[in-house]
Amino acid sequence: MNNHSSKLKTQSKRGSPAPLVGRDSGKRDRILEAAVKVFAREGFYNAKVSQIADAAGVADGTIYLYFKSKDDLLISLFEDRMERINARMRDAITSETTAIGKLERLVHTHLDFVQSNRPMAEVFTVELRQSAKFIKEYANPKFGDFLRIFAGVIAEGQASGELANDLDPPLVARALFGAVDEIALAYLVGGTRKPHNDLAQAAKQISKLFIEGLRTDRRRTP
Amino acid sequence: MNNHSSKLKTQSKRGSPAPLVGRDSGKRDRILEAAVKVFAREGFYNAKVSQIADAAGVADGTIYLYFKSKDDLLISLFEDRMERINARMRDAITSETTAIGKLERLVHTHLDFVQSNRPMAEVFTVELRQSAKFIKEYANPKFGDFLRIFAGVIAEGQASGELANDLDPPLVARALFGAVDEIALAYLVGGTRKPHNDLAQAAKQISKLFIEGLRTDRRRTP
DNA sequence: CGCCACTGAATGAACAATCATTCATCCAAG
DNA sequence: CTTGGATGAATGATTGTTCATTCAGTGGCG
Numbered sequence: 001m002n003n004h005s006s007k008l009k010t011q012s013k014r015g016s017p018a019p020l021v022g023r024d025s026g027k028r029d030r031i032l033e034a035a036v037k038v039f040a041r042e043g044f045y046n047a048k049v050s051q052i053a054d055a056a057g058v059a060d061g062t063i064y065l066y067f068k069s070k071d072d073l074l075i076s077l078f079e080d081r082m083e084r085i086n087a088r089m090r091d092a093i094t095s096e097t098t099a100i101g102k103l104e105r106l107v108h109t110h111l112d113f114v115q116s117n118r119p120m121a122e123v124f125t126v127e128l129r130q131s132a133k134f135i136k137e138y139a140n141p142k143f144g145d146f147l148r149i150f151a152g153v154i155a156e157g158q159a160s161g162e163l164a165n166d167l168d169p170p171l172v173a174r175a176l177f178g179a180v181d182e183i184a185l186a187y188l189v190g191g192t193r194k195p196h197n198d199l200a201q202a203a204k205q206i207s208k209l210f211i212e213g214l215r216t217d218r219r220r221t222p
Numbered sequence: 223m224n225n226h227s228s229k230l231k232t233q234s235k236r237g238s239p240a241p242l243v244g245r246d247s248g249k250r251d252r253i254l255e256a257a258v259k260v261f262a263r264e265g266f267y268n269a270k271v272s273q274i275a276d277a278a279g280v281a282d283g284t285i286y287l288y289f290k291s292k293d294d295l296l297i298s299l300f301e302d303r304m305e306r307i308n309a310r311m312r313d314a315i316t317s318e319t320t321a322i323g324k325l326e327r328l329v330h331t332h333l334d335f336v337q338s339n340r341p342m343a344e345v346f347t348v349e350l351r352q353s354a355k356f357i358k359e360y361a362n363p364k365f366g367d368f369l370r371i372f373a374g375v376i377a378e379g380q381a382s383g384e385l386a387n388d389l390d391p392p393l394v395a396r397a398l399f400g401a402v403d404e405i406a407l408a409y410l411v412g413g414t415r416k417p418h419n420d421l422a423q424a425a426k427q428i429s430k431l432f433i434e435g436l437r438t439d440r441r442r443t444p
Numbered sequence: 445c446g447c448c449a450c451t452g453a454a455t456g457a458a459c460a461a462t463c464a465t466t467c468a469t470c471c472a473a474g
Numbered sequence: 475c476t477t478g479g480a481t482g483a484a485t486g487a488t489t490g491t492t493c494a495t496t497c498a499g500t501g502g503c504g
Contacts, residue, residue, distance in 0.1 A: 027479095043352065045267040049464060050482095059481040061466075070464065126351050129407065130265065164434075167427050171405070175428055178404025179397035185351065186396055205389050206397055213435030249453095271490060281455040283492075292490065 028066045031056045032080060035073055040119035044074055044127050075138055078131065081120055082142035085113060089149050099157025100215065104207045106150060107180055111199040114184045125185050147173050154214070163214045176210055250288045253278045254302060257295055262341035266296055266349050297360055300353065303342055304364035307335060311371050321379025322437065326429040328372060329402055333421040336406045347407050369395050376436070385436045398432055 034056035038047045049070055053060045067073040092109040093102040114121040131140065150173035157163035183202050256278035260269045271292055275282045289295040314331040315324040336343040353362060372395035379385035405424050 048462090053482095060464090061482065062480055064465070065479070129348050129351055167431060171424055171427055172431060174404050174408055175401035175431065178400040178402070178407075180400070181404065182396050182400025183393070185400075202393060205393055209389060209394060209397065209432070209435040211435075213431040213433075270488090275456095282490090283456065284454055286491065287453070 027056075027058065027062070031058065031063055031066055031073070032077055035077055036081075036119050036123055039074070039077070039127065040122040044123075044130065074127065074131070077123070078128070078140065079142055081124075082146065086142065086145050086149065088113065089146070093149075093153065099153050099160065099162045100211050102153045103150075103157075103176075103211060103214075106153065107176070107207045107210075108200070108203045110180050111184065111203045114187065115199050118188065121184060122188050125181060125188060147177060150176055157214070161216060164216045167214065172210075172214070176206075179206055179210070249278075249280065249284070253280065253285055253288055253295070254299055257299055258303075258341050258345055261296070261299070261349065262344040266345075266352065296349065296353070299345070300350070300362065301364055303346075304368065308364065308367050308371065310335065311368070315371075315375065321375050321382065321384045322433050324375045325372075325379075325398075325433060325436075328375065329398070329429045329432075330422070330425045332402050333406065333425045336409065337421050340410065343406060344410050347403060347410060369399060372398055379436070383438060386438045389436065394432075394436070398428075401428055401432070 031052065034052050034054075035047075038052045038055055042048075042051070047070075049063060050060050052073070053063055056063075063073065067076060089106060089109055092105045096102045096105050114125075128143070131138065147170070151169040154163060154167075154169040154172050158165040158169065180203075183199070183206065187199055187202075253274065256274050256276075257269075260274045260277055264270075264273070269292075271285060272282050274295070275285055278285075285295065289298060311328060311331055314327045318324045318327050336347075350365070353360065369392070373391040376385060376389075376391040376394050380387040380391065402425075405421070405428060409421055409424075
């Protein structure tokens with residue numbers, strides 16, 4: 001197989017080439033950062049490996065010292081960044097004691113991330129779906145973790161009686177993620193128009209919507 | 223510009239080639255149907271024009287008699303099918319009198335469509351995002367209409383006092399769409415596992431969640 | 445009626461780029 | 475001197491698009 005592979009199927013030999021801790025460590029990170037920028041701007045399929053190499057300040061071939069293929073580069077990007085996001089999410093809810101408080105935090109944190117990390121958010125929002133469909137082999141466990149954080153909070157809330165227990169936590173988790181993700185997409189694509197533009201405002205509304213939909217105590221907060 | 227264009231940028235000369243009502247009409251439709259199948263299976267970028275031609279039973283060149291480019295084919299597909307979906311959605315809510323009833327119908331109808339029209343649903347769920355990002359020029363008005371159906375119902379419900387009016391209808395519309403879309407994605411990708419698999423069940427839960435989150439009368443229905 | 449020129453839809457082989465990937469070579473550090 | 479990370483020009487498979495050619499259907503004409 002030569003060029004134009006990119007069937008986004010998981011590469012056969014698992015794992016990227018050896019970590020390569022040689023000369024200039026940190027080169028792998030530079031490449032990942034460059035990839036974020038280029039993927040965000042061009043989209044995965046339109047992004048050229050040479051563009052990424054340029055942006056990273058390395059030679060084309062160097063990328064293949066750290067990543068098995070263009071596909072592997074994308075996958076590695078997901079793994080790496082998703083891990084950070086999950087950490088941030090878990091971190092955000094430690095201070096909260098109620099499930100409702102945690103849900104609010106999750107939504108706000110997610111949209112904060114979108115706002116403060118636009119390029120990465122674009123990659124996630126747009127390319128993650130492709131991966132979901134094409135990297136079948138690639139289970140994308142990190143994204144599963146992400147959803148599980150949401151589902152966990154909901155399940156806790158149900159257990160404590162704070163939330164009604166007639167809804168399936170994993171399903172609600174997906175729905176909530178989908179809602180927030182779609183808002184993020186509108187924000188990222190739409191540029192600077194509409195009130196949707198105000199992500200903080202949007203976060204408030206989405207939180208309220210879901211919390212009102214979930215809580216047992218049915219008194220709308222002012 | 224020769225090959226590998228596909229920047230998904232709107233084609234310069236607007237509109238596909240002349241309708242071509244000549245010899246075999248219906249050929250355009252055959253091509254569109256073939257495109258759905260192939261795009262669903264391979265994804266837009268991995269789909270070869272020749273595969274579509276094969277599936278449609280026409281020659282490669284024939285496709286360019288009906289569509290300006292591969293990109294144009296995808297756009298045309300969106301336009302064409304989205305129109306049908308919108309019609310179906312509008313149709314589904316005519317019989318309902320309450321906003322709440324309409325919302326339920328919309329969610330169920332959407333997920334019905336996913337279940338009964340898998341290939342097209344895959345294309346929409348996965349490729350529509352790309353288009354949102356890359357076909358900037360292409361406003362995708364039909365998708366706007368789709369969202370407006372949801373927003374309209376919510377606004378009506380607010381006006382009639384049926385729904386609380388502290389949430390922005392377009393925002394909620396997006397959120398609801400996002401939630402349903404994500405459920406659809408999980409269903410389409412996940413194959414046959416989990417309770418999520420039961421889309422009818424999922425539709426019920428999502429409806430309930432949003433309706434409870436929106437209604438003014440805050441008494442949870444059994 | 446039969447024939448022929450004409451139209452334009454359809455074809456598909458050929459074209460022209462494009463790009464992911466490779467690898468012979470270089471060179472800095474140990 | 476040796477090692478192995480880095481380079482980037484070269485490769486060659488791939489594929490969107492074109493266009494010269496084919497040919498079925500049409501209608502004018504004798």
